Amino acid sequence: MRTKRCAPLAALLAFAAAASPAGAWPFRDASFVRLLRGSGYGMLQYEEAAWLVLGPDGTESLVHWPPPDRENGQRWRGPLPTGTVALLHTHPADRPPRPSVLDQDVASRLRLPVYTISRWAIYRADPDGTVALVRSRYWTPTIDWALADRENPSGRDASRSGEGSSSGTSPGMEASDR
């Protein structure tokens, strides 16, 4: 920012971020998958975490956090790796996929985006306090039941009684029929 030479690069990066469709960052997409696999496909009560590092040649790599200990979970000791541009970590499937208040606090303190990766979605908490849904080629939208129930308070009950079924068809079976 101090020199004019930096301006075009900054502008280019800003454009890339704004215009990046899902899949525009193959390494990040692959990293999201790799980290989620490492947490039992998001089903274990175990979070994988890694720093996303940008090398001098512009290539991205991951620096994985050490495995969590039994009591304290994950912890990174020492300085951040050189070139760190973001923190990536997984959330178990039974936890909210969005960044927690602590995640947002970490983003603010580190002045780095913090990504949360779960089976349901990927989110990014930015240092300025905003939280954004991150698109990735491997994640397709899933239903937001909290929103659906809020905007359709009687929808589920009405449709169930309208089916006239006394057998109590499970949602899973219903879904497989379609």
Ligand SMILES: [Zn+2]
């Ligand atoms: Zn988190």
